[in-house]
Every structure is written in structure tokens, then in C-alpha cells.
Amino acid sequence: MAVLNRLLRSTTSAANLTSYLRRGFATTVATDSPQTGSFTPSLTFKKDPQDRNVQWIFLGCPGVGKGTYASRLSKLLGVPHIATGDLVREELSSSGPLASTLAEIVNQGKLVSDELIIKLLSKRLEMGEAAGESGFILDGFPRTINQAEILDEVTDIDLVVNLKLREDVIVAKCLGRRICSECGKNFNVAHIDVKEENGSPGMYMAPLLPPDHCATKMVTRADDTEEVVKKRLQIYNEMSQPVEEFYRNRGKLMDFDLPGGIPESWPKLLHVLNLEQPESRRSAAA
Numbered sequence: 001m002a003v004l005n006r007l008l009r010s011t012t013s014a015a016n017l018t019s020y021l022r023r024g025f026a027t028t029v030a031t032d033s034p035q036t037g038s039f040t041p042s043l044t045f046k047k048d049p050q051d052r053n054v055q056w057i058f059l060g061c062p063g064v065g066k067g068t069y070a071s072r073l074s075k076l077l078g079v080p081h082i083a084t085g086d087l088v089r090e091e092l093s094s095s096g097p098l099a100s101t102l103a104e105i106v107n108q109g110k111l112v113s114d115e116l117i118i119k120l121l122s123k124r125l126e127m128g129e130a131a132g133e134s135g136f137i138l139d140g141f142p143r144t145i146n147q148a149e150i151l152d153e154v155t156d157i158d159l160v161v162n163l164k165l166r167e168d169v170i171v172a173k174c175l176g177r178r179i180c181s182e183c184g185k186n187f188n189v190a191h192i193d194v195k196e197e198n199g200s201p202g203m204y205m206a207p208l209l210p211p212d213h214c215a216t217k218m219v220t221r222a223d224d225t226e227e228v229v230k231k232r233l234q235i236y237n238e239m240s241q242p243v244e245e246f247y248r249n250r251g252k253l254m255d256f257d258l259p260g261g262i263p264e265s266w267p268k269l270l271h272v273l274n275l276e277q278p279e280s281r282r283s284a285a286a
């Protein structure tokens with residue numbers, strides 16, 4: 001904890017994160033059994049000014065689908081979806097002083113320093129606060145025990161959703177990932193059809209193809225090559241899997257085994273979270 005305290009004292013960014021998150025966030029939300037299917041977060045989603053909005057985290061290997069489901073839930077719950085990978089990519093695409101150092105780290109599949117990621121996150125939270133945001137769904141943070149400890153010191157996390165998928169499917173999904181260079185939307189050209197074998201269930205995921213106006217502008221992330229994806233998975237297992245245990249030990253982790261693509265997984269995720277998609281949005285989300 002000495003290192004943590006030093007970090008908190010010595011970096012303005014960590015102090016900013018502390019001051020942002022402490023303000024007005026007093027309610028702790030208890031959880032029941034952290035098991036898929038039987039888990040019932042005791043949350044109410046009413047917009048009572050006395051209540052704060054949800055503070056959730058999405059964990060899971062690179063490419064598992066954190067961004068997809070965190071973004072859908074953020075729209076449903078009216079809270080910002082904050083992905084630290086996006087913050088890193090924004091910094092990378094700027095011509096700021098950090099861009100070349102960051103490119104080297106990210107393109108090797110390594111993690112950015114805790115100090116820098118907290119600086120980027122603090123900046124994003126401050127901008128959101130100025131725009132009247134409250135609550136959040138974090139995606140890609142925390143990724144180390146040190147980051148989890150810092151967050152734990154400064155605020156209450158209600159729920160941590162841990163998305164799980166077999167590794168061969170994760171690699172295929174990462175290699176099929178494409179982004180529209182114009183609108184920034186994510187697509188996936190992988191057609192996954194794994195047959196049931198030796199008791200392991202089969203899995204089907206249809207490709208998520210772009211509309212015509214995005215189809216000619218597709219780009220692949222520089223860190224979505226097979227070599228870098230495997231490195232990222234190895235780093236996830238070493239550095240980020242302990243974060244799962246950190247939250248499991250605190251009774252906040254909900255493991256969620258993805259049963260397939262979005263059409264199968266989204267309704268099941270809503271069900272285990274005790275949430276309902278409003279009728280009007282069902283067709284748009286399918």
C-alpha cells in the first residue's frame with residue numbers, strides 16, 4: 001500500500017480521480033450471490049436525485065465483447081461508457097507528445113503505465129462531470145491490481161461483469177475486428193461456427209458486417225494481429241486475471257459465459273442483470 005499511497009500523493013492525476021469520484025457518491029449497493037444466473041444486483045434504476053447512477057465495470061479478455069455489451073448497457077441505463085482503450089487510441093491519434101511512446105507500447109500488446117492510464121481516465125471523468133454526467137460503465141479499467149486498489153480507495157463499485165469466452169473464439173474475433181475509419185463504429189468479419197466436441201458446447205457467431213457507407217472505410221487495429229493478440233492474452237492472464245479475484249473476494253464479480261453472438265447473449269445478459277429492454281428499443285438493438 002505504500003506504493004499506492006505514494007502514487008496517490010505524487011500524481012495530480014490520481015488526486016483528481018480521487019476528488020472526482022468522492023464527490024456525491026455515498027451509496028454502496030449490495031450484491032447477492034455472484035453466480036451467473038442466480039445473481040441479482042440489488043439496484044434500482046430510478047432517476048431519484050438522491051440516488052446516484054450505477055458504477056459498473058466490465059472485465060474480460062481482449063476481444064471478448066466488453067465494448068459491445070458495455071456500450072449497449074450504458075445507453076439503456078443512461079450512464080457513460082468509458083473505455084480506457086478508446087482514451088489511449090484518442091491520445092495515439094493526436095499528435096501529442098505521448099503518441100509515439102504509446103504506439104510502441106500498445107502495438108506490442110503491453111499495458112500502458114498505471115500513472116498514465118489514471119491521468120487519461122481522470123481527464124475523461126472531469127470532462128464528463130463538466131457536461132453533467134454521473135455514474136459510469138468502465139471498460140478496460142482496472143487492468144492491474146494496483147489500478148483496482150486505487151479505484152477501491154476512491155469510490156464504491158456496485159458490480160463487475162466478467163465476460164467469458166473460449167480462447168480460440170476470442171482470437172478469431174480479434175482477427176475479424178474492423179473499425180470504420182470515418183464513424184468509428186466496430187464491426188466483425190469473422191464467421192464463427194465451432195462444433196460441439198468432447199463435451200464442450202458448440203458456438204455460433206454471425207459476422208457483424210458494415211453498412212455500405214462504412215464498407216469501404218474499414219481499418220484493422222494495429223494491435224489485432226495474431227502475434228499481438230496472443231501477447232495481449234498472455235498479459236491479460238498474468239496482470240488482469242488477478243483483478244477478477246480481487247472483485248470475486250469482495251462479492252462483486254458476476255461471471256457471464258457468452259452463449260454466442262449478440263442475439264443470444266444480449267437478452268441473457270439483461271435477464272441475469274434483472275433488466276429489461278424497453279419495447280421501443282428492441283428492434284434497434286437486435
Ligand SMILES: Nc1ncnc2c1ncn2[C@@H]1O[C@H](COP(=O)(O)OP(=O)(O)O)[C@@H](O)[C@H]1O
Pocket residue numbers: 061062063084085086088105106109110111112113114117139140141142143144147223232
Ligand atoms: N487500464 C489499462 N491499463 C493499461 N493499459 C491499458 C488500459 N486500458 C487500455 N490500455 C492499453 O490500450 C490497449 C487497448 O486497450 P483495449 O481497447 O481495452 O483493448 P482490448 O481489446 O485488449 O481489451 C491495451 O492493449 C493497453 O495497451
